[in-house]
Amino acid sequence: MRRILPRILLGTICVLIALWLVAPTLVVVPMSFAEQKSLVFPPSGFSLQWYENFFTNKQWYGSLIVSLKVALIVALLATVLGTLAAIGIERAKGRSAGILRAILITPIIIPGVVMAIGIYAVYLDTRLVGTLTGYVLAHTMLALPFVVIAVGASLSVFDARLETAAASLGASRLSAFFTVTLPLILPGILSGMLFAFVTSFDEVIVSLFITSPQATTLPVRIFASITRDSDPTVAAVGSLTFLATTIIIGAGLLVGTRRGRSK
Amino acid sequence: MKDFATKAKGAAIDIKGVSKHYGRFKALDDVDLQIQPGEFMSFLGPSGSGKTTTLNLIAGFTDLTRGEIRLDERSIGNTPAHKRNIGVVFQHYALFPHMTVAKNVAYPLQQRRVPKPAREAAVRETLAKVQLQDFAHRYPSELSGGQQQRVALARAMVFDPSVLLMDEPLGALDKKLREFLQLEIKRIHRELGSTFVYVTHDQEEALVLSDRIAVFNKGKIEQVGTGMELYTKPRTLFVGQFIGESSVLRGAHVEDGGAAVFTINGTPVRAARPAAGEGAHVILLRPETVSVHGAASDAPEGANRLTGTVTEALYLGSGVKYEVTIPGGTVISARMANAERLLTIGEEATVAWQPQDSILLADDGSAAQM
Numbered sequence: 001m002r003r004i005l006p007r008i009l010l011g012t013i014c015v016l017i018a019l020w021l022v023a024p025t026l027v028v029v030p031m032s033f034a035e036q037k038s039l040v041f042p043p044s045g046f047s048l049q050w051y052e053n054f055f056t057n058k059q060w061y062g063s064l065i066v067s068l069k070v071a072l073i074v075a076l077l078a079t080v081l082g083t084l085a086a087i088g089i090e091r092a093k094g095r096s097a098g099i100l101r102a103i104l105i106t107p108i109i110i111p112g113v114v115m116a117i118g119i120y121a122v123y124l125d126t127r128l129v130g131t132l133t134g135y136v137l138a139h140t141m142l143a144l145p146f147v148v149i150a151v152g153a154s155l156s157v158f159d160a161r162l163e164t165a166a167a168s169l170g171a172s173r174l175s176a177f178f179t180v181t182l183p184l185i186l187p188g189i190l191s192g193m194l195f196a197f198v199t200s201f202d203e204v205i206v207s208l209f210i211t212s213p214q215a216t217t218l219p220v221r222i223f224a225s226i227t228r229d230s231d232p233t234v235a236a237v238g239s240l241t242f243l244a245t246t247i248i249i250g251a252g253l254l255v256g257t258r259r260g261r262s263k
Numbered sequence: 264m265k266d267f268a269t270k271a272k273g274a275a276i277d278i279k280g281v282s283k284h285y286g287r288f289k290a291l292d293d294v295d296l297q298i299q300p301g302e303f304m305s306f307l308g309p310s311g312s313g314k315t316t317t318l319n320l321i322a323g324f325t326d327l328t329r330g331e332i333r334l335d336e337r338s339i340g341n342t343p344a345h346k347r348n349i350g351v352v353f354q355h356y357a358l359f360p361h362m363t364v365a366k367n368v369a370y371p372l373q374q375r376r377v378p379k380p381a382r383e384a385a386v387r388e389t390l391a392k393v394q395l396q397d398f399a400h401r402y403p404s405e406l407s408g409g410q411q412q413r414v415a416l417a418r419a420m421v422f423d424p425s426v427l428l429m430d431e432p433l434g435a436l437d438k439k440l441r442e443f444l445q446l447e448i449k450r451i452h453r454e455l456g457s458t459f460v461y462v463t464h465d466q467e468e469a470l471v472l473s474d475r476i477a478v479f480n481k482g483k484i485e486q487v488g489t490g491m492e493l494y495t496k497p498r499t500l501f502v503g504q505f506i507g508e509s510s511v512l513r514g515a516h517v518e519d520g521g522a523a524v525f526t527i528n529g530t531p532v533r534a535a536r537p538a539a540g541e542g543a544h545v546i547l548l549r550p551e552t553v554s555v556h557g558a559a560s561d562a563p564e565g566a567n568r569l570t571g572t573v574t575e576a577l578y579l580g581s582g583v584k585y586e587v588t589i590p591g592g593t594v595i596s597a598r599m600a601n602a603e604r605l606l607t608i609g610e611e612a613t614v615a616w617q618p619q620d621s622i623l624l625a626d627d628g629s630a631a632q633m
Contacts, residue, residue: 164324165357167344169418170374176345179370183361 025242032235039230050236060221060233067201067218070132074139074200079193081140082147083185089148090155101152105145112205115142120209130212138210139200146199147192154188194252198245273301273458274335274425276321281330283316290316292482293330300335303452303459305469307505308479314462317479318428321460323347334426345374350419350457354431356411358403364390364414365399371422389421392451409440413447420451426458433468445471466506470494478502494549500624503547510553510595512546513626523623528590532567534621543626552620553597555585555612557604562615571595573610587614 019026027041035045054060085104089097107115119138120129128134158181166176182189204219211220218241222234276298283291291313298304306314319325321332323344332339339347350371358367365386372382390396393413403411412432419427429448433441449472452459463469469476470490477487478501486498490506497503504511516525516538523538524531525546538544556562559570571589575596583605585597595614606612 159357161353161355161357162359164344165351165353166359166370167324168322168349168351169371170345170348170422171370172343172345175374180359 086151143196146195150192350424
């Protein structure tokens with residue numbers, strides 16, 4: 001009997017913490033189906049008008065396209081650069097590797113606002129404000145550390161002697177990389193790519209500084225919308241984003257466990 | 264395209280004045296060695312003696328500091344590892360974990376752009392040679408250590424390299440499996456006709472497998488020869504002690520009648536020839552040349568004799584093994600055919616051997632290796 005009480009307590013605390021973690025999402029989803037024209041909780045009625053508005057309103061829809069475009073290019077660019085950097089760091093070893101890694105990871109440590117001001121100042125001179133190139137360059141910088149860390153973790157458990165074996169079997173360095181190294185560090189590269197995509201897709205601080213009416217990313221549009229009027233479309237956007245990320249990460253986990261089992 | 268059905272003949276390897284330095288450390292110091300086509304050559308020595316370094320230089324995994332390595336008269340110093348066409352088997356197997364056994368073995372053929380039908384036939388044939396034809400679709404992690412090493416062997420020989428290098432390939436396996444695979448490797452060597460270079464620190468393994476053995480010590484080759492030459496005519500004390508069992512007698516010596524005579528515990532002990540060169544010498548004894556007797560009068564005529572105490576007496580069925588400790592603490596081991604009576608530990612005994620069985624060597628200060 002004495003053991004049951006702590007168990008109930010522990011369970012309750014866990015449920016409360018779990019609720020606390022998902023609460024913001026749980027608030028957003030019902031609001032997206034609301035009938036009234038302002039963002040209130042709890043919502044009343046049921047309608048899909050905000051979803052309809054999102055996909056028909058050129059501004060909302062256009063922002064989604066901009067965000068997707070930027071995030072995709074950033075994911076590719078950051079993954080290629082970050083993977084190359086991680087390989088370089090792994091090969092360098094020793095002290096220079098430590099310094100290189102520290103430099104590449106600084107974008108995570110420096111406060112976003114500080115970065116934003118710096119980027120904005122440079123972009124004004126170079127006319128990159130509000131351009132696709134501008135977003136891509138800034139977001140790639142922010143996403144790079146995640147790729148370097150994820151791929152670096154994969155490389156640290158990769159047995160480099162396999163490359164030597166490949167060489168003895170007739171594989172050039174390049175061929176050995178593509179047939180042996182790459183497949184074995186692919187999980188790290190893919191998770192780095194996912195991180196890079198998400199980093200760019202929901203980046204708001206730097207984007208707020210370098211935004212323009214011609215090219216506005218989705219997070220900036222949401223921020224602007226909620227400060228100007230409380231358009232419930234933001235709830236629909238939030239719910240959609242939530243759904244999309246859940247599917248992507250869920251699929252990633254599923255593929256990951258399958259791979260793990262086949263080995 | 265190369266015809267994979269015909270057997271490649273082994274290549275000659277010529278190592279000339281090769282050195283490999285890591286900063287101040289001389290991993291390999293001015294080494295010369297000729298390996299004959301199709302020969303089974305073992306590199307034997309303690310760890311850090313330079314044997315693996317030499318193997319890595321032949322494979323092209325490291326650059327040499329000085330000297331030249333020729334493969335069939337062709338200098339390969341500037342040829343990158345992947346163009347040397349040399350098979351390598353590693354102690355840690357180095358199988359690709361993301362490929363099946365068949366894909367692992369097909370890998371070198373794929374790199375050489377061998378068309379699919381020929382590739383598949385060669386993989387099948389090679390897997391049959393190592394008796395793993397039923398495991399083609401397994402992953403390396405699903406195989407035992409011995410099976411993994413056989414896959415590694417198949418992968419290293421599927422492209423018919425003229426030279427096959429093996430770096431302690433059986434080092435991670437248990438004794439029984441090791442002995443079984445030694446015979447497999449010997450059989451494969453006979454079938455392939457390639458030149459095999461085999462690195463090991465296990466002298467028994469080297470004796471079982473090799474045509475010739477190169478004994479490495481401190482970055483140099485001490486002696487090259489057949490197992491029998493190294494055992495019966497070691498040129499250095501290090502070689503004598505590294506190969507086989509031995510006892511070492513140290514003492515002052517003089518030349519008398521064209522032969523070295525040592526004085527041990529006040530008793531003269533003869534060799535059959537004079538000591539070569541100046542400096543301290545030792546007598547090295549092989550256990551089967553030494554006999555142990557309860558009574559000094561039983562010792563054979565003309566033999567060297569020393570008295571001591573029996574400290575070990577083992578009955579082996581086929582014979583007996585003794586250890587006799589003489590005053591001063593030196594232990595002499597002996598292996599004899601069955602005696603009429605087994606001496607007991609603590610008993611006084613006489614050890615005897617013929618002067619021609621005294622192996623006379625310069626004292627290089629090397630301690631016994633066990």
